[in-house]
Amino acid sequence: MMTVMGTRSQDRSTSTDASRHDAVVIGSGPNGLMAANLLADAGWDVVLLEAQRGIGGAVASASDVAPGFVHDTFSAFYPLTMASPAMQSLQLEQFGLQWLHAPAVLGSPLADGGWALLHRDRLRTAAGLDRALPGDGDAWLNMIGQWDKIGSAVIDALLSPFPPVKGGLSIARRLRQVGGASFVQMMLEPVVTMAQKRFGHAGAQLLLAGNAGHGDIPVNAMGSGVFGWLLTMLAQDVGYPSPAGGAGALSAAMADRFRTRGGVIHCDTRVSAVLLEGNRAVGVRTANGDVVLAKRAVIADVLASSLYGELLRPEQLPARTRRGMREFTMDPGTVKVDFALSSPIPWASTPDAAPGTVHIVDSIADLNTWTAQLDSGLVPANPFMLLGQMTTTDPTRSPAGTESIWAYTHVPQHIRGDAGASSGGSAIIGRWDSSDAERMADRMQARIERYAPGFGDRIITRRVLSPLDLEARNANLVGGAIGGGTAAVHQQLIFRPIPGLGRAETPFRGLYLGSSSAHPGGGAHGAAGSNAARAALAHSRISRRH
Numbered sequence: 001m002m003t004v005m006g007t008r009s010q011d012r013s014t015s016t017d018a019s020r021h022d023a024v025v026i027g028s029g030p031n032g033l034m035a036a037n038l039l040a041d042a043g044w045d046v047v048l049l050e051a052q053r054g055i056g057g058a059v060a061s062a063s064d065v066a067p068g069f070v071h072d073t074f075s076a077f078y079p080l081t082m083a084s085p086a087m088q089s090l091q092l093e094q095f096g097l098q099w100l101h102a103p104a105v106l107g108s109p110l111a112d113g114g115w116a117l118l119h120r121d122r123l124r125t126a127a128g129l130d131r132a133l134p135g136d137g138d139a140w141l142n143m144i145g146q147w148d149k150i151g152s153a154v155i156d157a158l159l160s161p162f163p164p165v166k167g168g169l170s171i172a173r174r175l176r177q178v179g180g181a182s183f184v185q186m187m188l189e190p191v192v193t194m195a196q197k198r199f200g201h202a203g204a205q206l207l208l209a210g211n212a213g214h215g216d217i218p219v220n221a222m223g224s225g226v227f228g229w230l231l232t233m234l235a236q237d238v239g240y241p242s243p244a245g246g247a248g249a250l251s252a253a254m255a256d257r258f259r260t261r262g263g264v265i266h267c268d269t270r271v272s273a274v275l276l277e278g279n280r281a282v283g284v285r286t287a288n289g290d291v292v293l294a295k296r297a298v299i300a301d302v303l304a305s306s307l308y309g310e311l312l313r314p315e316q317l318p319a320r321t322r323r324g325m326r327e328f329t330m331d332p333g334t335v336k337v338d339f340a341l342s343s344p345i346p347w348a349s350t351p352d353a354a355p356g357t358v359h360i361v362d363s364i365a366d367l368n369t370w371t372a373q374l375d376s377g378l379v380p381a382n383p384f385m386l387l388g389q390m391t392t393t394d395p396t397r398s399p400a401g402t403e404s405i406w407a408y409t410h411v412p413q414h415i416r417g418d419a420g421a422s423s424g425g426s427a428i429i430g431r432w433d434s435s436d437a438e439r440m441a442d443r444m445q446a447r448i449e450r451y452a453p454g455f456g457d458r459i460i461t462r463r464v465l466s467p468l469d470l471e472a473r474n475a476n477l478v479g480g481a482i483g484g485g486t487a488a489v490h491q492q493l494i495f496r497p498i499p500g501l502g503r504a505e506t507p508f509r510g511l512y513l514g515s516s517s518a519h520p521g522g523g524a525h526g527a528a529g530s531n532a533a534r535a536a537l538a539h540s541r542i543s544r545r546h
Contacts, residue, residue: 020293021045021264023536024284026271026311027301027515029057029476030081031529033254035299035514037090038533040261047292048263049284051270051475054248055255057301058474058482059524061246066340066461069398071406072247073465073473074336074482076388077240077357079231080523081250083155086530090257097253098244102356102393105235108206109451111362115351116203118232120239128352133201140204146178147233154230159527161534162493162502162519190220191228192364202363208232209367210359213384215487215522216331216410218371219364223489240357242393250524274298274311274511281511284311297510297536301529303476303484304328304497304517307506318507324498329491331522332374333467333480336408337441340460344403345389345452356393360385360407360447377416379428383409383444402460407444411467413479437466476515484516493519504532512536 022044025036033055036048054060058074065071081087082099107117114132119125122144130137153174157167175183186194191212195205212219212228219228243249255265270287283293300307308317308325317325344354361367361384370384387407390397397404415430420443428436441464449455465473467480476484485497494502497517504512504519514532516522 021047022295023297024294025299028055029301030524030526031514032301034526034529035533036258040263046263048265049269050267056251059247059251061248065338065463069340069404070246071338078524079234079240080525082238084525086526092253095253095256099241100244100394101239104353104355105239106357107355108359113349116207129204132203136199136201136204139198149177150174158520161531187226189225191224192219194225280509296540299512299514299532301515329486331481331483331486332410335440336465338406338463341403341458343458346454347452354392358387373419377412378419381420385409432466432468437464483522487521504535
């Protein structure tokens, strides 16, 4: 193979003649790029194959909404990237990556006209919460104090291969400092319970519970508490940073680093099969029939169901894997709307500092209703939304005086009804044709308008990405799911993606699952790719000794 020479944001495609490398990495999302970098650091000859025309997976940006506006196509803010030891070890700032922060990290407009705001300064956050209700500020600082004592150990345990021996022991040593059994109980609580026990005002409650809405665990279910707590504490600790110039800058820096170590990237090169000799992966076949051999490892940054059932045919799989994959559950779909605005959002009440991320939700009860409707297979009537004010975060995202924003919400993978259908009106039925997509976007836009009257008058362009549109742009986002499979308790740790496969290893030697379908799941932390690369390196060392 010849090294592909390309721009920082995109590689040219090339034919992949039969060749042999130490490792083949399938997919150029953050996990694939992480694995490729770590293997190249070890001196391996690594080739990365990407099906799309450009690199990055769900970490990408483009100017395809309106001239002069940059929109992040999928993800936009990266607290887990900042907290990830693997990501930080790459020192991507040396490859042009620059992080930017909005004036406030995140906020939630409140029904009474005020705002709940989380600032990078914890004392400022606490002061704002205390003004709304005396005592909530101290409760916030107490929660941050617990994070200071145990947060790094939690991150280490979360992002390490399972079982997390080092991180687990570190958590155990620190438990007494944070309250012992009472802290463990808090981590097991649903986020709604956690928020209402600790805070008296809706503002503080929504900062915590709204962060749980970033995932797919119902806010009244076990597991939502620790997820909401983790994202909230990261927001307070490292903020919600975004790459200068667009999310694609993060992927470009990872790709540039990989190339400086001799790595090769081929885009427009879809892998159609993993090749086996006996019980060992020995390479891949591409859609155009080329064979790329791997002497040591094949790492798949693909959805578990794509690896087990497409790249590997069902009849090639052990019976246990086939049975487990029948129970593999996707997370909900996503509808994302990108807006090019002629001015910043005209919020009815102007926040003290403009947040980069905004939660659009009326109350804890509203959040509960939203998740209950999702769980019931209903398109929510009043969708909880995440909204990103990108020009507020990075002035280069749009012309002066304008604003580049996006909003997204979740919808069921399999729709049984529409809780928001008006009497006699057309329901969203899940075809996700232009009619479904535009009606959902209208519902989302109306929700914003309630907090920002006149919002619609500022719209220059609106672009709707339905679940099917997201999947067309990234095959890993099946049905618009952005998490690689549900993060619910039944599909975590040793159960991810199926029981007994809680590590990067697969039933085949030399083949590793290094995507968000593997432990520890979704997020641009690169941990799944890191775990896969480290497993491949460890097994290679063992093989050489024998």
